[in-house]
Amino acid sequence: MKRISAVVLNLIILLIVIYSCQDEPPVVPPPPPPPPPNVKDTLTLTFEYATLRSIIINSKTTTNNQNSTIELYRQFNNADTLVAEYVITTKDTSIIDDDNGGGLQLNTSYVYYAVRRDTTGEKKDSSNFITAKTLAATNFNYTWQEFALGEPGSDLYDVWGTDENNVYAVGRVELNDTVYGIIKWNGNNWLPEKKIGGLQAIYGFSTSDIWAVGGGVWHYNGFLWEQYTYSDPVITGNITYYSVWGTGSTNLYMGSGRGKIIHWNGNKAQIVYSNPDEVFVKDLDGYASDFIIGVGTGMVPPLLAVKYNGDSWIELPLSSTLSLNVVSIATRNHIYFGGDGVFELKGNIFSHLQSFGYYIWDVKYNRDTGVTVAAGAFDGIYIYNGLEWRNYRAQITSDNTSYSGIFIANKTIFCVGSTTSEAKIIIGKN
Numbered sequence: 371m372k373r374i375s376a377v378v379l380n381l382i383i384l385l386i387v388i389y390s391c392q393d394e395p396p397v398v399p400p401p402p403p404p405p406p407p408n409v410k411d412t413l414t415l416t417f418e419y420a421t422l423r424s425i426i427i428n429s430k431t432t433t434n435n436q437n438s439t440i441e442l443y444r445q446f447n448n449a450d451t452l453v454a455e456y457v458i459t460t461k462d463t464s465i466i467d468d469d470n471g472g473g474l475q476l477n478t479s480y481v482y483y484a485v486r487r488d489t490t491g492e493k494k495d496s497s498n499f500i501t502a503k504t505l506a507a508t509n510f511n512y513t514w515q516e517f518a519l520g521e522p523g524s525d526l527y528d529v530w531g532t533d534e535n536n537v538y539a540v541g542r543v544e545l546n547d548t549v550y551g552i553i554k555w556n557g558n559n560w561l562p563e564k565k566i567g568g569l570q571a572i573y574g575f576s577t578s579d580i581w582a583v584g585g586g587v588w589h590y591n592g593f594l595w596e597q598y599t600y601s602d603p604v605i606t607g608n609i610t611y612y613s614v615w616g617t618g619s620t621n622l623y624m625g626s627g628r629g630k631i632i633h634w635n636g637n638k639a640q641i642v643y644s645n646p647d648e649v650f651v652k653d654l655d656g657y658a659s660d661f662i663i664g665v666g667t668g669m670v671p672p673l674l675a676v677k678y679n680g681d682s683w684i685e686l687p688l689s690s691t692l693s694l695n696v697v698s699i700a701t702r703n704h705i706y707f708g709g710d711g712v713f714e715l716k717g718n719i720f721s722h723l724q725s726f727g728y729y730i731w732d733v734k735y736n737r738d739t740g741v742t743v744a745a746g747a748f749d750g751i752y753i754y755n756g757l758e759w760r761n762y763r764a765q766i767t768s769d770n771t772s773y774s775g776i777f778i779a780n781k782t783i784f785c786v787g788s789t790t791s792e793a794k795i796i797i798g799k800n
Contacts, residue, residue, distance in 0.1 A: 413440070413486050413497040418464055421700050422740040422756040423473035425502045427482055429463045437489050442467075445481040445499075453482070466703050471717050476756060477506035505740035507756035512783070512798040514766050517560055519553070520544050524793040526786035528775035530572045530580070531555070534782040539775070540569035540582050541786070543793050552582060552595070555784070560795065564588075564595045573614045583611035583624050604639035608632055615654040615662065623662060625651025629674075631664055631683070643683040649674040653696040653732075661702055665694045667709070675707075688720050698735040698742070708733035712744050712752070724759055726752055731787075734776040745773035745785050751796075753783075766796055 411433040418426040429440060435458065442454045442465055454465045467482075468474065484497040519526075520543040531537030535557030543550045543562070551566030568585030578592025586599035586609065600606055605624075611632075613625035620636035629645035631654070645651075649666050651674065656662035660680030667673055673694045675686040688694070694709040707713040708730035712723045730746040742754040749771050751762040771794045773787035781800040788794055 411435075411486070411495050413484055413495045415442075415482055415484055415497045415500050417500055417502045419701070419737070420502060420504050421704065421737075422476055422505045422507070424466055424468035424701055424704065425474060425480060425482075425504060426701060427465050427467065427500070427502065429465060429484055429497070431458060431461050431486060431495070433458060433461075433486065433495070435488070438494065439487050440484055441487065442482065442484045445483070446478075458486075466701055468701075468703060468716075471703075471719070474504050476504055479503045505756065508739055508741055508781075508800065510753065510755060510760050512753075512800050514799075515797045516767060517795040517797075518789075519560060519793045519795065522791045525788035526553075526775065526793045526795065527569070527584075528571045529777040529784050529786045529795075530574055531777055531779060531784070532574070532577050534779040536577060537777060537779070537784055538563065538572055538574075538580065538582075539784075539786045539795065540572045540584070541788075541793065542567060542569075551584075555797075566595070568610070570610065570612045571614045573616070575616075575618055579619055581614050581616075581619070581622060583614045585610050587611065587624070589619070598634075602634075602639040604632060604641060605634070608641070612650055612652050612666075613654040613664070615656050617656070617659050621659060623654055623656075623664075625654050625664055625666065627651075629666075631676075642678075643676060645674055655697045655699050657699045657702055661699070663697045663699065663705065665697045665707065665709075667693050667695060673709070686715070687718070688715070695730065696732050698733045700735045700737070706733050706735055706742060708744055708746075712742075724752070726750060726761065726763065728763070731772065731774040732776045732785075734778050736778040738778075738780050741778070743776050743778060743783055743785075745776050745787070747772045749773075751785060766798075767794065769794075 414430045416428045418428045438458050444451045444453050453467045481501050483499045485493050486495040524543045526539045526541035529539040537555040539553050549567050550562040551569040552563040553560050554563040569582050570584035572582045574580030580590040582588045588595050608626040608628050608630050610627045611624045616622035622634040624632045627650045629648035630641050631643035633640050633642045651664050652666040654664045662678040665675050675688045676683045677686050694707045696708040698706045703717050705715040711725040714723050728747040728750050730744050733744045735742050740756050744752040749764040749767045753760045769789050771787050771789050773785045775786045777784040783798040785796050
C-alpha cells in the first residue's frame with residue numbers, strides 16, 4: 371500500500387512540474403538596440419545684406435568638426451567662382467563677396483552655394499542655393515524743402531530718426547527767448563521738443579529708446595527725456611560728448627572731447643579708450659558689436675582713427691597728416707570718412723575719393739539704397755549715387771550754411787546746420 375502511495379505521489383509531482391512548465395514559457399532575451407540614426411550635418415546659406423558692389427552671405431553649419439573646411443561659390447554666366455574658403459571655427463559666419471576688392475556689377479543677381487570638405491578633401495555636406503542682387507544706381511531727382519529756425523546764435527549739430535516722419539535734431543535753437551536743445555519733425559513741421567542746452571549728437575534704437583549727448587547725457591523712453599549726466603562719475607567726469615553710437619541701451623558708446631570713449635552697459639560707465647593727446651572723438655559708427663570705429667581731430671593733425679574688434683581698440687593704418695571728422699561704415703571691408711574731403715577704406719587700401727574744396731563735417735552711407743551723402747561748409751551738399759558724385763554746393767541754399775549733420779531714411783535726406791543768423795534744415799526727397 372505504501373508503495374502505491376509513493377508512486378501516486380511521484381506522479382502528482384511530475385504532473386505539477388509539467389503543468390508549471392507549460393504555464394510559464396521560456397524567457398526570450400531582448401533584441402539588441404538599433405544602431406544610432408545617421409544624422410547628417412547641415413550647411414545653410416542666407417542672404418544678409420547687399421551694397422552697390424558687394425553681397426554679404428551668412429553661412430551656418432551644424433558640424434562640430436573644426437578640421438572641416440567651408441567653400442563658398444558664386445555662380446554667374448555659367449561659371450562657378452570660389453569666393454571664400456575657411457576652416458570652421460564658428461558655426462555662424464558672414465562672408466563678404468566684393469570680387470576680391472574689384473567689386474561686383476551694379477544691379478546684378480548672383481547665385482551662391484557652399485560645400486563642406488573634410489581633411490582629405492572629400493565633400494561631406496552641401497548647402498542650399500540662394501540668389502542675391504547688388505543695389506542699383508539711383509537718380510538725382512531730389513525735391514528740396516528748406517527750414518530756417520531760431521534767433522541769431524541758433525545752431526543744429528546732429529540729426530537722427532526712426533523714419534522720415536519721426537526725426538530729431540539737436541543743438542541750440544532759441545525760440546521766443548526760450549532755448550531748446552531738441553526739436554522734432556513730425557512729417558509736416560519742426561516742433562520744439564525739449565528745453566536742453568549744449569547737445570552735440572543723437573542716436574537711437576526705436577521711438578522709445580533715444581540718446582542725446584553733449585554737455586550732458588539724456589535718454590528718451592517714449593514719454594519723457596531723462597538726464598543721465600549725474601548717474602555715474604565716469605559720465606560726469608568726461609563731459610563734453612561729441613558722438614554716440616551703440617547696439618542698444620545696454621551697449622552704448624560715447625565719444626568725449628577729452629579724447630576718451632566711454633561705454634555704458636545700462637548700469638555703469640567705463641572708459642574703454644583714452645587718447646594721450648586728448649583729441650576730440652568727433653564721430654562713432656559701428657557695423658556690429660565687434661566692429662566699431664571712432665575718429666576725431668584736435669587743433670591740428672595727427673588724426674584719431676581707432677577700431678574696436680570685440681576685444682580691444684586698435685589704431686587704423688591711415689595717414690597721420692589727414693584731418694578726419696566723421697566715419698560711416700558700409701561693410702566691414704568698405705568704410706567712408708569725411709574731413710579734408712571724402713575718403714574710403716576698402717580692405718586695406720585707403721584712398722582720397724573727392725576734394726570739394728571745403729571741409730566735410732558729415733558723411734552718411736544709406737544701406738537701403740547705397741547712396742552716400744556728404745555735407746559741409748559753405749552750402750556744401752554732395753551725393754554719390756553709385757556711379758558718380760553730384761555737387762550741389764550753393765544750389766539748394768546760398769546763404770553760406772554750414773551743414774554738420776545728416777540722417778537718411780530710405781530715399782529722404784535730412785541735413786542740419788546753421789548760418790550766421792539762424793539754424794538751418796533741408797529735406798531732400800527722391
